[in-house]
Amino acid sequence: xxxxxxxxxxxxxxxxxxxxxxxxxxxxxxxxxxxxxxxxxxxxxxxxxxxxxxxxxxxxxxxxxxxxxxxxxxxxxxxxxxxxxxxxxxxxxxxxxxxxxxxxxxxxxxxxxxxxxxxxxxxxxxxxxxxxxxxxxxxxxxxxxxxxxxxxxxxxxxxxxxxxxxxxxxxxxxxxxxxxxxxxxxxxxxxxxxxxxxxxxxxxxxxxxxxxxxxxxxxxxxxxxxxxxxxxxxxxxxxxxxxxxxxxxxxxxxxxxxxxxxxxxxxxxxxxxxxxxxxxxxxxxxxxxxxxxxxxxxxxxxxxxxxxxxxxxx
Amino acid sequence: xxxxxxxxxxxxxxxxxxxxxxxxxxxxxxxxxxxxxxxxxxxxxxxxxxxxxxxxxxxxxxxxxxxxxxxxxxxxxxxxxxxxxxxxxxxxxxxxxxxxxxxxxxxxxxxxxxxxxxxxxxxxxxxxxxxxxxxxxxxxxxxxxxxxxxxxxxxxxxxxxxxxxxxxxxxxxxxxxxxxxxxxxxxxxxxxxxxxxxxxxxxxxxxxxxxxxxxxxxxxxxxxxxxxxxxxxxxxxxxxxxxxxxxxxxxxxxxxxxxxxxxxxxxxxxxxxxxxxxxxxxxxxxxxxxxxxxxxxxxx
Numbered sequence: 255x256x257x258x259x260x261x262x263x264x265x266x267x268x269x270x271x272x273x274x275x276x277x278x279x280x281x282x283x284x285x286x287x288x289x290x291x292x293x294x295x296x297x298x299x300x301x302x303x304x305x306x307x308x309x310x311x312x313x314x315x316x317x318x319x320x321x322x323x324x325x326x327x328x329x330x331x332x333x334x335x336x337x338x339x340x341x342x343x344x345x346x347x348x349x350x351x352x353x354x355x356x357x358x359x360x361x362x363x364x365x366x367x368x369x370x371x372x373x374x375x376x377x378x379x380x381x382x383x384x385x386x387x388x389x390x391x392x393x394x395x396x397x398x399x400x401x402x403x404x405x406x407x408x409x410x411x412x413x414x415x416x417x418x419x420x421x422x423x424x425x426x427x428x429x430x431x432x433x434x435x436x437x438x439x440x441x442x443x444x445x446x447x448x449x450x451x452x453x454x455x456x457x458x459x460x461x462x463x464x465x466x467x468x469x470x471x472x473x474x475x476x477x478x479x480x481x482x483x484x485x486x487x488x489x490x491x492x493x494x495x496x497x498x499x500x501x502x503x504x505x506x507x508x509x510x511x512x513x514x515x516x517x518x519x520x521x522x523x524x525x526x527x528x529x530x531x532x533x534x535x536x537x538x539x540x541x542x543x544x545x546x547x548x549x550x551x552x553x554x555x556x557x558x559x560x561x562x563x564x565x566x567x568x
Numbered sequence: 569x570x571x572x573x574x575x576x577x578x579x580x581x582x583x584x585x586x587x588x589x590x591x592x593x594x595x596x597x598x599x600x601x602x603x604x605x606x607x608x609x610x611x612x613x614x615x616x617x618x619x620x621x622x623x624x625x626x627x628x629x630x631x632x633x634x635x636x637x638x639x640x641x642x643x644x645x646x647x648x649x650x651x652x653x654x655x656x657x658x659x660x661x662x663x664x665x666x667x668x669x670x671x672x673x674x675x676x677x678x679x680x681x682x683x684x685x686x687x688x689x690x691x692x693x694x695x696x697x698x699x700x701x702x703x704x705x706x707x708x709x710x711x712x713x714x715x716x717x718x719x720x721x722x723x724x725x726x727x728x729x730x731x732x733x734x735x736x737x738x739x740x741x742x743x744x745x746x747x748x749x750x751x752x753x754x755x756x757x758x759x760x761x762x763x764x765x766x767x768x769x770x771x772x773x774x775x776x777x778x779x780x781x782x783x784x785x786x787x788x789x790x791x792x793x794x795x796x797x798x799x800x801x802x803x804x805x806x807x808x809x810x811x812x813x814x815x816x817x818x819x820x821x822x823x824x825x826x827x828x829x830x831x832x833x834x835x836x837x838x839x840x841x842x843x844x845x846x847x848x849x850x851x852x853x854x855x856x857x858x859x860x861x862x863x864x865x866x867x868x
Contacts, residue, residue, distance in 0.1 A: 295668060295671055295673065296673070298668060299668055299669075299673065299679055302665060302683070303679060303682045303683070305741075306682050306683055306685070306686060306741065306745070307682060308701075309686075309697045309698065309701060309741065310685070312697070312700065312701055313697055313700075316700065324706065325706075328706075328710065328711040328714055329700070329701065329703075329706055329707055329708075329711060330711060378593045378594075381590040382590055382591055382593065382594045384590070385586075385587040385588075385590040385591050386591070389584050389586070389587030389590075390584075390587075391583065391584040391587055391588055391591075394587075394591065397591065397594055397595050397598045397599070398594070398598075400598040400599065400602055400603055401594055401597060401598040401602065403602075403854075403858070404597075404598060404601075404602030404603070404606075406798050406850055406854050407602060407606055407847060407850065408801055408802055408823065408843065408846045408847060408850055409802065410822075410823055410826040410827065410830075410839075410842075410843040410846055411605070411606050411609050411843045411844070411846065411847045412601055412602065412605040412606060412609070413830070413843075414605075414608075414609060414621075414830055414836065414839070414840070415601070415604065415605035415608045415609060416601060416605065418621070419600070419601075437593070438597050438601055441593070441594060441597050445594060469586070470586035470587060470590070471586065495688055498690070499689070499690030499691070499692075499693075500690075501690065501691065501692050501804075501805040501808070501809075502804055502805065502827070506827070506831065516690050516692045516693075516805075519692055519693070519696070520692050520696070520808065520809050523696050523699075523809075524809070524812060532700060532703075532706070535696065535700070536697075536700060539693050539696045539697060542690070542692070542693055543688075543689045543690070543693040546688040546689060546690070547685065547688055547689065549688070550684075550685060550688035551681070551685075554677075554681075557684075557688070558680070558684070558749055
């Protein structure tokens with residue numbers, strides 16, 4: 255299972271590729287840098303890179319222009335007169351419905367959703383993965399299989415039953431409810447991630463601790479947890495970006511005062527009333543994308559490892 | 569029984585008790601939500617529930633109504649077109665990018681970072697950026713026109729017949745980086761000796777890729793295919809942000825149909841029937857894959 259879903263994380267590992275380099279040169283003799291093949295190769299790569307960067311560039315330049323300049327100019331031209339007004343407005347005074355306190359409200363909601371959801375889901379999934387890897391009980395594999403197959407079921411199929419369960423518990427519309435939902439839907443991939451990691455650790459380690467009389471929780475906290483720190487970071491990256499970017503659960507399971515940033519952003523930009531302020535919209539869009547982008551640029555290769563494992567989540 | 573347990577050998581239920589306690593959330597999620605929730609939805613799709621779920625069975629009525637609804641038919645057509653092109657383009661672009669990245673290029677990290685960053689962004693952000701770039705008044709169309717080509721017309725988001733391609737462009741921008749990464753991992757997993765052997769035999773590079781490497785990467789392709797496909801069926805936020813289903817109902821998708829009927833039109837039965845159809849779509853993709861992938865292994 256793991257091999258098919260997470261296609262060999264080592265292949266993305268820096269050491270693996272440097273090991274390959276060390277193993278000896280591959281390919282034909284080195285050619286001059288300006289060989290036609292290189293020009294084509296780098297030309298194509300640079301062209302692709304420009305295409306991928308263009309939307310980010312357009313977002314940034316649009317957000318720094320005033321509205322008159324946007325109406326006159328073209329979207330690709332750099333701003334003549336740089337203004338930070340749209341950013342201030344997007345953050346603190348843009349309107350959604352009757353509220354005019356800007357995206358800051360959504361930002362703090364997203365923070366209040368993302369942090370507990372990330373902590374709770376990782377705590378549960380790591381203990382669970384450890385139980386599945388080292389303390390197997392009868393039926394565990396069956397439940398785990400259901401969990402993994404369930405990861406492919408469209409969310410729309412399970413949304414309404416969850417609404418009913420949360421309503422019965424009195425949690426529908428609350429932050430707690432949304433945190434539970436994120437924990438549920440993060441569980442398949444996170445459990446898989448931790449189970450595979452703990453299975454890959456040498457079994458002697460676990461056995462030695464058992465012989466020394468350590469129990470379930472003792473082994474988890476004293477041995478497994480410290481050894482699994484990198485995988486915890488991968489899980490955190492996965493969850494923070496995933497939960498921050500969520501839209502569907504935010505809109506279904508919370509009341510408007512708890513709407514996460516993505517939902518509020520969509521409401522600001524796609525609201526029908528008023529004149530469209532494209533610069534404010536783009537500033538708001540960048541602000542919403544800033545957190546996952548920051549996580550992405552800081553985490554680098556760990557992010558790649560996380561998505562290779564988390565691709566299941568879609 | 570208890571006496572025995574106290575005597576030293578714990579009974580079946582108490583064995584590994586901590587492990588079982590730790591697995592309670594998983595067991596509840598798997599059984600109650602994933603299994604129970606799915607069965608519940610399928611079950612209630614045969615009722616005429618409106619505002620609240622009610623057990624008033626109407627047979628296949630909801631499904632007949634669903635397939636008679638122009639909006640659902642358009643949703644399915646859109647999903648088919650979007651899904652087909654999305655699969656082809658993301659596999660081709662992803663593979664070509666990965667193959668280029670595998671040529672021992674300089675700045676590999678920089679290129680990877682650039683190709684993958686859109687994947688870190690949400691569909692809402694993606695949809696809104698491309699809504700702006702494809703804006704007919706200010707975006708690509710107006711820029712090209714201002715360069716002198718005044719009859720140039722590229723306005724996918726307001727042209728019903730091609731609006732789905734406007735969404736496709738945004739989706740490809742967001743998702744191809746992931747495919748590239750998966751493909752690159754696959755390429756790096758291929759034995760060096762294969763390349764050497766092909767070179768000794770004088771096989772040109774493109775033929776090595778087409779006839780040797782790609783067939784060898786079959787598992788990677790299939791896994792990627794399943795990942796992209798199950799993402800395609802779920803497409804929702806992107807459409808909401810980029811077009812809100814418009815113009816008219818031209819860019820509706822099944823996931824949006826489900827949401828709108830469940831939470832806005834208060835016609836739960838329709839929502840359940842539509843989501844059951846989504847489930848069937850996913851099953852058609854997943855079951856053969858799971859059979860090939862795991863059925864064979866168990867026998868072997």
